[in-house]
Amino acid sequence: MARFGELEAAIMDAVWGAGRSLRVREVLERLERDPEPAYNTVHTVTEILHRKGWLSKEKDGRAYRYGPTKSREEYIAGLMGEALAVAEDRTATLARFVQQMPPGEAEELHRLLGQAVAREAGEASK
Incomplete structure (x- = not known):
């Protein structure tokens, strides 16, 4: 399991913290980053997380909502397992x-x- 990049982690934190599926605009509003990333950048990274299997995607009018497919705890447990796998x-x-x-x-x-x-x-x- 690969560790999330900085923006991927921020997006996942926003979605996990919301407790519900979010539109990209809502994700962007929840990001606490300076400078604020562009909408297109957040959309692209959100789509990447969807393709990687971390986010679900459901149609909502003309937009999409993205929700977590795995919990934060599952992600951290995977990182711990990965760390143990390389332990001598x-x-x-x-x-x-x-x-x-x-x-x-x-x-x-x-x-x-x-x-x-x-x-x-x-x-x-x-």
Whole structure:
């Protein structure tokens, strides 16, 4: 999974933050960039994100609305998986990652791992 470029990330942040599909004009209004990119630039990058599978596209009058096909969490999880894929020692990398977590997050991770193990054990017994 490739990391988003700067404008791609800003567009995805705008769409994720909206919680609904947006027209390109609405995306442009939500971008907090100085200088503001041109409408055509935002339209082009939005279309690229659609072709890459990150945005859905639906007709709305003469324009289109774009909505996320994947969540921000799915994107970040993919980046984390990509980082782990290049780690020489995945276990050491995971250990370092967990050591840097605040205690509450480490406890939540422990709980989620327990659920994943139980789910996997249940699927293995089928």
